[in-house]
Amino acid sequence: MTASGSRSVDDERLRRFALSVWEYKQGEVVSLMIHLGDRLGLYRAMVGAGPLRAAELAERNGLDERWVLEWLRSQAAAGLIDTADGHVFEMTPEAAAVLADETGSVFFAAGAFQGGLATPDIVDRLAEAFRTGIGLTYDDLGESAAHSVERMLGPWVRLALVPFILPTLPGVMDRLEAGASVVDVGCGAGVALVAMAERFPASSFAGYDPSQHAISRARLNASELSNVSLKVAEAADLPSEPTYDLVLTLDCLHDMPRPAEAMSAIRAAIRDDGVWLIKDIRARSDWQENRRNPLLAMLYGTSVATCMSSALSEPGGAGLGTLGLTTELAARMVRDAGFSTFVVHDFDDPANLYYEVRV
Ligand SMILES: C[S@@+](CC[C@H](N)C(=O)[O-])C[C@H]1O[C@@H](n2cnc3c(N)ncnc32)[C@H](O)[C@@H]1O
Numbered sequence: 001m002t003a004s005g006s007r008s009v010d011d012e013r014l015r016r017f018a019l020s021v022w023e024y025k026q027g028e029v030v031s032l033m034i035h036l037g038d039r040l041g042l043y044r045a046m047v048g049a050g051p052l053r054a055a056e057l058a059e060r061n062g063l064d065e066r067w068v069l070e071w072l073r074s075q076a077a078a079g080l081i082d083t084a085d086g087h088v089f090e091m092t093p094e095a096a097a098v099l100a101d102e103t104g105s106v107f108f109a110a111g112a113f114q115g116g117l118a119t120p121d122i123v124d125r126l127a128e129a130f131r132t133g134i135g136l137t138y139d140d141l142g143e144s145a146a147h148s149v150e151r152m153l154g155p156w157v158r159l160a161l162v163p164f165i166l167p168t169l170p171g172v173m174d175r176l177e178a179g180a181s182v183v184d185v186g187c188g189a190g191v192a193l194v195a196m197a198e199r200f201p202a203s204s205f206a207g208y209d210p211s212q213h214a215i216s217r218a219r220l221n222a223s224e225l226s227n228v229s230l231k232v233a234e235a236a237d238l239p240s241e242p243t244y245d246l247v248l249t250l251d252c253l254h255d256m257p258r259p260a261e262a263m264s265a266i267r268a269a270i271r272d273d274g275v276w277l278i279k280d281i282r283a284r285s286d287w288q289e290n291r292r293n294p295l296l297a298m299l300y301g302t303s304v305a306t307c308m309s310s311a312l313s314e315p316g317g318a319g320l321g322t323l324g325l326t327t328e329l330a331a332r333m334v335r336d337a338g339f340s341t342f343v344v345h346d347f348d349d350p351a352n353l354y355y356e357v358r359v
Pocket of ligand 1: 157233
């Protein structure tokens, strides 16, 4: 036994603690393997294929058998792919939904493993941010990070926004059918814009985002649609006269250095009978309540690496971060910005709540 301060070290607790730390390292390595499986089409090739050996999978994807075998064993060791003997492997339907079905499953997650947060350059800049207090913008994280955000957040938006979420907002579907003016502020890669613009051809859709990388992705995604316009611009650049029937801010207010100013700009740009849909993280003010979230450590780490960093990317930034815009704070801030109606919607999105805001 060794001593640490006045408390002696308990061997059993020490072993468990060390193991839990190594499990995070294991998560990092498994994350890389998930990305490789996604990138090389290995998961997609296994969907519905039944039991198969590395040689067959390698053949299907034009890859080297020995590498595929080691990857398959890594997947089986992680509990992602089934095997009884380490030679014949099979993907369950649940694994297919989470790891392979990017367009049809709200549970698709493999896209989030693309890019990684921690290139050496970004790690250096994050360490420096701890000293200066000034974080990195979304653009500072690079092109691949913009694509990763798109693939991480895209499935829910693509599959739920038009069929399930918009119809619960009274009057919104009729206005969109008739021809409404819509803006998505912090639109990222434009997944919501594309889903809406395809379904409501009589309406016009504007996307604002200060990230060049995100707007490049959005331009690509919306290239076939004549009713979508995109701008490298932030919330504060919205028109100062009432212009929009519907405003969306999806998973972005907590990333903004000046969310209160963004809300005032939205108040100026929305028509008096307009609707503002906010999607933001399910976050509580109470630490113990947040502790119930099994992915809380990932959310706080994401905050340091991405959300809080962006929200502190200007001097004096609000720095809300991933869990910073609680329901209570959102309600208070939108009232302060001049809105009178704030309705909370829970659509069983495991990560987010939705707020309907009206003047
Ligand atoms: C987590 S991403 C969400 C993107 C998109 N809404 C989605 O759901 O996929 C947050 C976005 O907020 C954008 N953002 C940051 N500051 C902003 C600001 N001041 N005004 C508008 N967008 C901003 C970032 O560039 C980034 O694209």
